[in-house]
Amino acid sequence: MLASSLALLLLAAWPTGTRAQSHFTNCVSNTGSDATLIVPLAAAPSLNGVPLETDDEIAVFTPDGLCAGFLRWTEIDAAFTIWGDDSLTPEKDGFVAGEALAFRLWDASESREVPNDRITVSYDDQRTFYRTEGTFAPGAIYALRRFEARQAPDVPTLTAPANGAADVGRDLSLHWNPAAYATAYDVEVSVRPDFSSLVAQQREVTATSYRANGLAYGTRYYWRVRATAGEGGTSAWSTAWSFTVEDEPLTPPDAPLPAEPVAGAKDLDTQVTIAWNAVPDVLYYTLQLTTDPAFQTLAYEQDGLRSTSVDVPDLAFGTTYYWRVNATGHGGTGPWSTVRSFSTRPAPPAAPSLLLPTHAATDQPRTPTLTWQATAGADTYTVQVATDAAFGALVEEATERTETSFTTRALDYATTYFWRVRASGATGTGAWSATRSFTVRTAPQPPAAPALLAPEDGAASLSLPVTLNWAATEHATSYTLHLARSADFAPLELVQTDLSAPGLSLDQLDPGTTYYWRVRAHGEGGNGSWSTTRSFSTRPAPPSAR
Template identity: 30%
Template sequence: MGNTFRRVGKDTKIFLFSLLVVVFFLTSCTEPILNNDTITLIKPTNGLSTVPFNNTEFVFEGKVNTQYEVIVKEESTGNIVVQKAVTAQSKTVTVTLEKGMLKPSTAYIWYVRTKGSDAKTSELWKFSTKGNSAPTISNLKPNGTTGHPFGALPLTWDAQDSDGDDLKFYVKIKREGDVSPSPTVVATNTYVAKNLSQLTSYNWSVVAEDPWGAKSTEKFATFSTKANEAPQRIELLFPEDGATDVKFNNLAIKWEGFDADYEDLKYSVTLISGSNTNSLLSGSTNTTYTVASLKVKTTYTLKIKAVDTYGESLEKSFTFTTKDNTPPLAPSLTEPASGVNINFAKQNSCTFRWEPSTDPDGDSVYYTFVLIDPYGNPKSRGPIYENYYTIDDLKGELTVGKRYGWKVIANDSHGGTSTSETSYFTTKSNTAPTISNPYPANGASGLANRISKFSWTATDPDGDSLTFDIYIGDSPDRLTLAASDLTTPEYVTDRLFDFSKTYYWKVVVSDGFNDPVESDIWSFKISDQNYAPTIPELLSPFNGQMDVSFKGATLTWKASTDRESSQGELTYYLYVGKADDMNLVATITGEGNPQISRTVTNLEPLTTYYWRIEVKDGFGNYAYSTTWSFTTKKNLAPSTPKNPNPADGSSLPLGKITFAWQATDPDADQLSYELYISIASNFNPVLKQVTTTQSNYEWTPPSTGTYYWYVVAKDPYGGKAVGPTWSFEVTK
């Protein structure tokens, strides 16, 4: 037994060794599999303690076109302070944080993961940000200089922050000997000091502070202001001095004053036209003023006086001339439409409307309504400030049966006018139509389940053209529109009504002048003798049958029976066609046989047709078969033309020749033929080409020689057969 165990151990070692060799061989024959999804952190390196806290760069390697998130947490609290998404455009990815996202002297942990999930993450690395450095201030300007303007003086300085922080600045300005004021806080290294005093010495200082509370040393400077000067000049920006064609409505006057001391000047503005003087502004800092309304084609003088803080002033005059007036645009009439009839029987008043006019000069527009009587005399009404005018009493102001015109004049405040086109209308006193004599009559009962035609009598005293809408339903409260805009007093339908059921219907008539008139609601009841014929049973061709002759398909069905009507009194309607276009092709009556057949012709080859039967008894009840289909057979081409005359290779004397041949069609189609004759075996050129329905043709060759010919046989469905080329010799 000991030897047995030793053999087993030895065999096992041999097996394991062989297995290792196989595995080594297999792995050496394949490409190494790389984990392309690995996320490798690069920067800031793990444990780094001098990382900038502004514009910090995080660099890692990942997979191109993959979305990642850079996560940064505060180590002491575990709070996430950065969670920034990025798509890797290349293997190496750099993410730069904005200022303020990290704090100085703080320990952080960072890692990268696939976006939205910790299923795939990098290692967790640590870093600490560097300590904060205070900002510095230098180069204050002005400093120790004199003669500066006191209206507005820019103060500037240089600021440095080694951490790149965004700084704010505390600026103080005071006259020598005054108490130090509260600082003004600004976000840039420039501050404009305004409303200083002339000939005065000032001290000023600046302190910079970063977001972490570190402040610079306060820096000081001095300057002195100059003596006051009067305003230097005034410029008219709009309208230009001497301008013509200046608008006279809502004119926005703009000007600008210039002062060597950069003071905020105050203006007094006067507008003069002839003996009229109009004060527009007094002691205002505004440099614009809108004049609502000026005279047209008038020259104005504009006086502008500028006064500074110390009462020094400058006055200047300008001129401009307003443009001529442009009349408003002509109104566009909208209703009533030209040519309409105004019906006194329908309305007591009428409102005339038009599109509002616009004025190129911006003037307010008012209107004059002009009514033109049947004799052409205009009568004006106005002023009207809306875009409509109402005649409240038509019968009192107008005469029935007459043609009137109307137009509208648009007016502006400067005498400009424009007139619309003239629109016309005719007055009528039109009586509404009436409806009577319904069929089916009101209350009719025992009716067939198909009422092929509804009818009624419509009377219109004025002989107007009428249109009708018909409504049908199973309740007086549930009538639905069955047809609209009918031009005759009838409605034809193939609708089947339910047996033993009462229906309701009404008609609405319109004459084009009056409101639509509704008839009474009428009713009828369908017979309770629910004995329609038996359903026709289709027999052949069977449903879906293929290869049916397109020359003539015989359709057969089993005759119906009926309790009230004999078989010969039944009427059958045969419908045949394509899926979306079935047509009535035959109406069959007086059939007493148990099976009925009809043959349909002129079908197309290889086409699917659908057919069905409707049957009607003498009482008007219908029954319908199912719908079957069949597909016609494929068209077969004619046989190849044969038995030529003249015989192939024959010799004939010069003179009239009778060409003849034979061809048949397996579908018994009527054939046509094309005969080609040439003196060249390749038929280039063709000497004679003939199309005929006969299988022979007479022709006289023009000269001796060898002639070639062949025949093409064609059927009406595109089938054709090209015969062989035959030849003959013509001799003298």
């Protein structure tokens, strides 16, 4: 009775650590028969001598593999319930009294379960109510004194040089993939496939590579690696791989003769092709480029070059560079060539800063004016306008512009356009500006039919000049007037186009004649409808004198 009460107090006072578990999800619970396992921080639960991390999990299993309780470790004192068998149910759903407690560990960082045979535990025997035996007893309280898990590391996988590689150098690096749980590696190199005779042996290598130097020419070597994990033990040896060292050369190659650029070349681009004359018996060339004539610090170095030229990109503007090259063959590496220098051209103008329209501007006119800030050192500008951000579909390209603005041709309504600018000057052409976009406004509607004002329809005996007036129409930019002697306007007596004002005076009309007239408006949205038709007649001619 005392043990049960203490267990309840412990579980209430100590975190159980069983929430948000990620692995031991099928454990039994609430069987009615239970014990309590305390995992104090002082027990220092560990895996291969390293303290457990948050979210690792400790579980207790019955001998027949039933999970009867678990704990998600949070690096604080904790306790959890170990469930016993419910005698009221026919199936076995927990521990039976006297069964041994079997532990398992879930290593969250490696997503791997450590079995019971790799775990050592001991129990606290300092309190009389603690159970010190690792067998189940209903109502018992266990407190761990020690929890040590030992997981052997995985077998390493070799990566380079490739198995069976030939013509490798005498000095090379052996590489392998990291093995889970490994803290170090043992490496062996031999001329025999059974490794009965070793030419190199290195223990406790902490990197995943090993440098083998001074190997014999024309010799096949075998190598293998195994992982160690301290208290976790040692893995099996990896599969053995082999490589063959190149044959012994006679003499190193001569120094190459520099070819391009010519010595002291100036105003070169920032991508330079460096070339030299070939020398015989070469495996590869090494090129060094620096801004320091003593070659103490390098701006560029490339070895393993099979050709006699290389394109060096991304050089700095307005900088003097020094370069040299040597050759490596079967006989070793030859001397450096003579040093040459060249200078790159001054920096071109910077990318312009765009001003208007603002980025993603909407409701823009069909002929917007694009503006940008002047760039120091710029003589001219190039402007591109396209319907795609990659500028594959150009609709405008203006080059050699001296102004810092550009007005486009009439663009399509309701269309998004992209634009950019770059500057050119005496030092070259600079980079494109940032790309901006704008959207042309929606096409306006054609203007409405004008309302005719004067003269009134059917007005008679009008004196010359006759002034025709109509109401101005919204969105109208001009008007067209038709005047005829018939209501069907065939034939036309007068056609007056491009009228900017809503009126026109006529003084060349025949007397005593009926005329018909109509007007329509024109605007950016197109041609409007004709107005209604009106008529008027002019004053008859006076009688002739007798």
